[in-house]
Amino acid sequence: MPYNYQKIEDYWQRYWSENKLFRTETPSQKPKYYILDMFPYPSGAGLHVGHPLGYIATDILSRYKRHQGFNVLHPMGWDAFGLPAEQYAIETGQHPAVTTEKNIKTYKKQLDRLGFSFDWEREVNTSEPSYYKWTQWAFIEMFHHYYDEDKDKALPIKNLTEHFSKNGSSGIQANHNEHDAFTKEEWQFFSEQKKEEILQCYRIAYQADLPVNWCAKLGTVLANDEVSNGLSVRGGHPVEQKIMKQWSLRISAYAERLLQGLEKIEWSESIKEMQRNWIGKSKGAEVDFLLETNEKLRIFTTRPDTIFGVTFMVLAPESEWVIKLTTSEQKAEVEKYIKWTKSRTERERQAEAKNVTGIFTGSYAIHPFTKKKIPIWIADYVLGGYGTGAIMAVPAHDSRDHAFAKTFKLPIVPVVSGEHDYESTALETHEGSAINSEFLNNLSTKEAIEKACERIENDKLGVRTTNYRLRDAIFSRQRFWGEPFPVYYKNEIPHTLSLSELPLVLPEVDKYLPTEEGEPPLARAKSWKTKEGYLYEYSTMPGFAGSSAYYLRYMDPKNASAIASKENIDYWGAVDLYLGGSEHATGHLIYARFWCMFLHDIGLVPFTEPFKKLINQGMIQGRSNLIYRMKKNPKTYVSKSYVSKGEVKEEDVQKIHVDVNLVQNDFLDVAAYKKSKPDLKDADFQTESHDGKEAFLCDWAVEKMSKSLFNVVNPDAVCEQYGADTLRLFEMFLGPLEQSKPWNTSGIDGVHRFLHKLWRWLHDDTDADKISTTENSAKPEDWKLLHQTIQKITQDMDSLNFNTCVSQFMICVNQFSASKVKEKSFIETFLILLSPFAPHMAEELWHRLGHTTSVTKQSWPKVDKKWLVESEMKIVVQVNGKLRAQFMCDINATEAEIFEKALALPEVIKQLENKELKKKIYVPKKLVNLVVV
């Protein structure tokens, strides 16, 4: 009876799904375990073998946890809003929902083939109105809350309006955008518009004129994490800075909590570090420099200790001080410069970062301590959006200030001790002491910062502050395929819909392009208005909106009155293990944390961190195959001569990618390759001799897995050839989960061989469809290995070392098949251990032992220590640290006995000639080392 993986896998997949064996029950008396994969965007290309890596890992863990008696939530869904479907819609007129649905079907089919234990009844789809109703709801909640810095949480906006009508704007401790102060009387008489304008400065979801990343090619604005090097992450189109009225989320209010929260979650250090950088906390002081006009120019610095080294000041070009401080003589030049900086795209600005540019305003500030006159310059290396948009320049100790000073021949005054050539570079150090700095002299940098801050505060020159780099998240996109805002405008004032009016469904449009007036595609829906005839917001929400709280929806996916019921949220709690790519470090993973903290503040969720533990699975890279083609000669125009790798004489060839599916172990299937391209009919393939056979050998390279490099391997093809169990085992065997590694099929046969061997172990050559068992056929060494395996697999499972688990199974099958173990309970134990990895195989064999199904069996094997007790121990003898000999010894031997035995060894005697002896015995856990010094 051969191992027919196709029949077996089809049968059990159908059995599991028809009997709904993976349905997750809530509530339950069992302890919970929530394992989540980052849900995919269902693209048109379908899955390649890299995608399932993480899903296989989580599936193994889910099955393991179920065997251990946990109630496991292991769902799957679709991050269905996104650009490709919309782009496709623009080109073909096909509604994105239609394409998306089609793609989801393909994905689901591909996933199901791998035997995953998802509870498909909990499937979510972010583009379905019943789902995005709750995305819209969360937005409305954010709109109606503000961030109270006293309570350090979001509070209803009603509290704020009450405060305003009692006290005006004074005394409020809240994260807000700049606005003029007002009294309670003024508040009374403000118009509706004016009141709303003020409130927008506080709302967590607010509208404001902000500098945004505008991508003309995509026709939309982008968030900071969607832009890289001045180009859009999706598509790589240029991005420019532009002031636009946009919806934003006040994520910056949560900066400190987002930073602190990292301390209590189990994430990889690198992701935490990325988030820390992204949040960018820096402590320092704001200091006022008096101007000749008696106004105060406020700057931010992290190095107040270097204040005596200030030789000039710099304003950002967009600073409001620019106009005030530019003298009439300098006006023309300054205007020219400002105009020039505005004309540059973000990309140009970054590319030319090394070129120092700037212009003198003509004005001077007064140094707060030395009272010297300090010139004020304008330069675009100072950013308007950070700190106060103005700096004190200390060229001796800041490389940017140094470069500027050198370019414009400004003085450089060292104020930190240390030998240094100030003509060439700045001395950027925290390890020195202050010099040339009056009251700071001789203090270490740390002390000097402290002292300077003290003095600044005492003299009322400024205050200590903390700045964060984290900016509020721009939340509008001028696109069609996204969640509509539950917002309409009445006298230009935004109003939100009520919960009963949700979901606000995407309207039908004739085209998916912006209108001729440049309005977003939704403006094409002419009749899209509220009952009262008010217009809706035409922007849609960005990609991260739908993915920020999807883990809550899985807990209660069909709930019509809440994103999930209170009981379900309380029962499931935070995600225990979250698995996905590290590319979401500063996007989704920050937004989801923020979103969760907000939902916590409003009392919906009891936890503040959504993902307790995060694992980033590595990417599976493609392994491309390349063949060599002779360079075309002038006569034939196109060369049709191809050369096997070993026969290549360099320089006269070029490399060409070939489809990896036509290559086996780097040997090209020449006939198939010729067939695949009509123009190769009469091509010539120069083979080489390999094992006495002529073959055509290809070269290879590790690259991204991509269609254009012909290195995409489809999991369906692997399932076809080897079966899902082999694919699962192989992907785990490939290497540690978190590491990136190339897809190299040369090892897959080894794994497949293992499954065959396992099958042959339990099946004699007969055609029986039952496994015949015999009692007492397992020898003590078999039991020992089995229990060692239980111990190892359990440990490795908990630490997610799946690759070593596979190796352990191979060791087992080698030994068990050699000693022909046929004991029923023995086999059963082994099958349970194996079932998370190769569920179909385990299930089939389990069935052949006379049982129904193993997947719901809550009995993870326990280690029986009696098999692991050692009667002997291995003694290693070392002489001066070098290994000389080893011997076995009774476990209860005394040190004296061991020592005596060691000295009797011929190797030791030889080593000890002419040496003095000093007895020393070390007894660590496993080995006993006798060391003779």
Next chain:
RNA sequence: GCCCACGUGGUGGAACUGGUAGACACGCAUGGCUUAGAACCAUGUGCCGCAAGGUGUGGGGGUUCGAGUCCCUCCGUGGGCACCA
């Protein structure tokens, strides 16, 4: 430039708290079975050496009876940030 992670055979990778480095697999070699191949089985395989032996976890140094593992330093690879004052 700054921050983080990593560096072990021909290859992917094992090695828990410092305790015989190289498990397991691929590849390779030899032999068996076979008309032949595939599959399967057995044995070997870090490097140098016929051997005894020596040497060996990116380089150098340190701690230790003992270091792949801990500390310092240099080199290399991968990732992130990049005018954030």
